Amino acid sequence: MARKGFELIPSARRLITSLRDMGYDFAAAVADVVDNSIEAKASRIAVDVHFDGDDSSVRIADNGVGMTPAQIREALRYGAERDYDTTEALGKFGLGLKTASMSQCQRLTVASRSSTERADIYAHAWDLDHVVETDRWEIIEVPRNEQPEVLRKPLLEGTGTVVLWQRLDRILGYKHPYGQMAKKRLSVMCRELEVHLGMVFHRYMTGEGVTRKVRLTLNGNAIKPWDPFARGEPATQSLEKVTLQYDHEATAGEIVIQPFVLPHQDDFSSPQARDEAAGPDKWNKQQGFYIYRANRMIQSGGWCNLRTLDEHTKLARVAISFRPALDEAFRINVAKMKVQLPQQLKEQFEKAIGPLIKISQSTYRRAARSAPHAVPPAPRPPAPSPVPIPLAHQDQTLRSDVVMASASRAGYVADSAGPRTASRLWTMEELRASAEAIATTEELPIISAVFKRLARRLDDE
Numbered sequence: 001m002a003r004k005g006f007e008l009i010p011s012a013r014r015l016i017t018s019l020r021d022m023g024y025d026f027a028a029a030v031a032d033v034v035d036n037s038i039e040a041k042a043s044r045i046a047v048d049v050h051f052d053g054d055d056s057s058v059r060i061a062d063n064g065v066g067m068t069p070a071q072i073r074e075a076l077r078y079g080a081e082r083d084y085d086t087t088e089a090l091g092k093f094g095l096g097l098k099t100a101s102m103s104q105c106q107r108l109t110v111a112s113r114s115s116t117e118r119a120d121i122y123a124h125a126w127d128l129d130h131v132v133e134t135d136r137w138e139i140i141e142v143p144r145n146e147q148p149e150v151l152r153k154p155l156l157e158g159t160g161t162v163v164l165w166q167r168l169d170r171i172l173g174y175k176h177p178y179g180q181m182a183k184k185r186l187s188v189m190c191r192e193l194e195v196h197l198g199m200v201f202h203r204y205m206t207g208e209g210v211t212r213k214v215r216l217t218l219n220g221n222a223i224k225p226w227d228p229f230a231r232g233e234p235a236t237q238s239l240e241k242v243t244l245q246y247d248h249e250a251t252a253g254e255i256v257i258q259p260f261v262l263p264h265q266d267d268f269s270s271p272q273a274r275d276e277a278a279g280p281d282k283w284n285k286q287q288g289f290y291i292y293r294a295n296r297m298i299q300s301g302g303w304c305n306l307r308t309l310d311e312h313t314k315l316a317r318v319a320i321s322f323r324p325a326l327d328e329a330f331r332i333n334v335a336k337m338k339v340q341l342p343q344q345l346k347e348q349f350e351k352a353i354g355p356l357i358k359i360s361q362s363t364y365r366r367a368a369r370s371a372p373h374a375v376p377p378a379p380r381p382p383a384p385s386p387v388p389i390p391l392a393h394q395d396q397t398l399r400s401d402v403v404m405a406s407a408s409r410a411g412y413v414a415d416s417a418g419p420r421t422a423s424r425l426w427t428m429e430e431l432r433a434s435a436e437a438i439a440t441t442e443e444l445p446i447i448s449a450v451f452k453r454l455a456r457r458l459d460d461e
């Protein structure tokens with residue numbers, strides 16, 4: 001016999017208020033809305049932050065495909081229904097637009113135009129006061145004659161969508177946000193937002209691995225993409241890519257790991273390039289994994305509990321890319337701010353980054369050994385003439401890939417005329433540095449003794 005069911009509709013007042021605290025910060029919230037614009041095939045996304053006390057607003061406007069009135073209403077539903085493409089969908093939960101927006105403001109309006117021919121613009125809004133008052137899951141229609149210019153203007157030229165945040169209680173943080181403090185706070189947040197968007201969407205902005213490039217602006221100024229791996233710098237070392245296969249229960253797919261060692265500070269092409277490469281949280285905190293889901297960055301830096309942050313490995317950064325089919329494995333959260341590495345692959349990740357750690361340490365130690373000087377550095381003296389190493393030693397010492405890679409890269413990349421090969425002669429200093437880079441604390445005195453002996457022997461010969 002069928003049991004009697006009781007439908008329990010959540011209290012709108014309680015739930016919408018509680019969902020404001022899902023953990024978004026301002027920049028992450030804007031990024032979640034930008035995700036939707038990218039998915040809507042936008043090529044231009046304009047973020048405008050306007051300070052005017054109580055009337056301050058944030059607007060995210062795109063030139064994507066737009067939505068019909070029914071689609072706008074569905075988009076505004078908590079738990080919106082949609083089919084997701086598991087290879088490149090940025091959305092997943094049907095929540096982001098609402099939870100991200102309402103975490104920052106008390107009124108969210110979505111206006112959209114889906115026809116290229118007709119300039120019909122439709123708009124609906126979630127208003128927290130209305131929900132609190134009625135305790136209903138009810139949005140409000142914004143008829144044409146009540147649509148302010150700020151909503152309509154970006155849609156006059158063609159299709160697209162405008163998301164408007166008003167009553168920015170969480171952003172401004174002041175009951176009466178007229179003072180200089182509120183204004184200053186907003187301008188600091190704008191700076192952080194610019195950096196965040198340039199980082200999170202850098203692949204979309206440069207067209208790397210994606211079908212459509214996106215141009216992002218903040219208050220009319222183009223946002224610059226930030227490449228965490230400083231690949232434009234000649235001294236950046238790109239290590240071999242590793243592809244891991246994840247296959248567990250119903251979830252399967254590839255994870256691509258691409259490690260980089262950034263140049264040590266003296267090897268950057270300019271002081272500005274070095275400072276830019278540091279990243280928003282600076283060198284130490286920016287080491288580690290940069291995790292991309294469908295080419296959108298979810299995590300920037302940190303080692304996901306595989307290692308701790310360490311001054312000696314601060315030049316090591318790793319791109320880890322996966323497709324949404326692996327969401328389960330990475331346990332992505334709604335705010336798209338956090339993931340976990342699949343536990344089953346922990347050892348493989350450790351193995352994949354082993355050479356990177358050693359090379360980054362050796363690159364760092366070379367920096368530590370050279371006398372500190374301001375960037376740009378004085379031209380480095382030419383490399384000492386290579387000391388011929390007896391063949392027996394080459395065989396024993398140089399056959400390790402790690403030593404070869406670290407020494408040849410950490411050696412004189414910046415001033416080398418061309419790529420160095422493993423077969424070249426090494427200087428004693430290079431060899432010693434490479435050995436020290438991978439030695440344990442106990443082995444360091446032994447290496448020192450062996451090299452002293454070797455130097456004496458070569459002198460004798």
Ligand SMILES: Nc1ncnc2c1ncn2[C@@H]1O[C@H](COP(=O)(O)OP(=O)(O)OP(=O)(O)O)[C@@H](O)[C@H]1O
Pocket residue numbers: 032035036037040062064065066067074075076080082090091092093094095096097098160161
């Ligand atoms: N700028 C936009 N242009 C066109 N459609 C949009 C836009 N923003 C949202 N939508 C539609 O509204 C739906 C709901 O968006 P929302 O961000 O709430 O959820 P999602 O993107 O599906 O998943 P997630 O919660 O992971 O972000 C989207 O799936 C999309 O269909």
Ligand SMILES: [Mg+2]
Pocket residue numbers: 032035036090091092095096097
């Ligand atoms: Mg979304």
